[in-house]
Amino acid sequence: MKITFLTAVAALFLGGVAATQAAEIDINGMALGMSADQIIAKFQEARPEAQYEFVRWKLPEGTEWVANGRTLYNDLANPDDMEHERMQFAFTGLGSGNKLFAVRRELKFRPSQRPTTESVFAAAIQKFGEPSVMGKSSTGGIWAAWKFGAERATAEKLESPLGCIGISDFPVGLDEFTVKKAKQSASMCGIYIDFDVRGDDTGLATELDMKMMNQLHLAQDFDADNSDARKRIDAAKARNTLTAAPAPKL
Template sequence: MKITLFTAIAALFLGGVAATQAAEIDINGMALGMSADQVIAKFQEVRPDAQYEFVKWKLPEGTEWVANGRTLSNDLANPDDMEHERMQFAFTGLGSGNKLFAARRELKFRPSQRPTTKSVFAAAIQKFGEPSVMGKSSTGGIWAAWKFGAEGPTAEKLESPLGCVGISDFPVGLDEFTAKKAKQSASMCGIYIDLDVRGDETGLATELNMKMMDQLHLEQDFDADNIDARKRIDAAKAKNVGNAAPAPKL
């Protein structure tokens, strides 16, 4: 496993306990609310031979935490019948438990083991319940979205998809920008799942794309992380005042 460090001068902050339904929402076993350590362990269990990188952010006083991760899995032993998978993860900071708040998955099915688009969609309904909105493409694909609010475990009905989880702007961790964006869209997006099953006219699926993000709790999580970071920095500052070297001769 490769872990790189990125020094974040601005503290990342999150707080509060996620709603019960958030802890039950997962992609391939990696659930919202899981700690970074739990996600890494689960991914190693599911894809032991995959490549992956988890990036750590760092406070000025030295404390580190996992902010995001990327994975890649290719069956290179079968180039003519290859399965391909990519995943991305984004985590909150230490004050809120360094937990998973967003994930996306891109899975290209092995040509010899393609399921039907209908069976993939049926599995999604069994997992998440009836979607908030759904539709079909002209090429045989099926798309759907689930929006869960604070009221309960049943997805709210929508007239159209909301685009609450982007790809190019997928979060790299819980920073001030992500927290402000979530504050503006928390009520609109809630806990949001996006599914796109691509296929052909024969009814067989070629690719599965999934995204999920919990925007209900990011503002309070960010506040909790900020409070925790400030305590750590203040403690280090107080310690440094007593242990610092004398000023140089001027």
């Protein structure tokens, strides 16, 4: 049964070609720059029985936009062989198109259909190309990261992973806190993808954690959002000046 909390959001996974243009980077069709409506349509197609929500922010004059979203999917029909998926999304404001700039996916594989960690990593390479940096854990997992610049079709090489996408502070939208961090790290992080597939000693994958964020233009997007908000508020103020009730008798 589908349960709607506030409004709605989307889904993602691996697949595609290696030579990916930075502007077209996506995870299972959820591309950076997509609108909330586009994401909703894809999510409803992929997970029609899942729970989902959008959180909307509002200007003083009443205009609303989608700031962030999340999804939750548990295969309740198979409690002893359950697939579990949780996702998060963050969007810019109205002035910059209210577009997707960050997404995170956490997936726990169905116990009866677990792929190998190597096959999941191979799918990521097919999708994004050779990673900027990668490594393997002592418990059978594989981690990797991809960093793309504005015009680069292939990921830049790194000596070590960068802390470009936090977990506890995953963006709730394009706010002052997020844009302040982006101004400090935009050139370092660019478009950044974190990949972590965990598994067991037998080589089978148990869960996947992926995060993607585009920091290249967040400062400009934030300025465009603020400029648009000011125009809307000023227009509302002008209308109110003409139509407001008279002052009370003092």
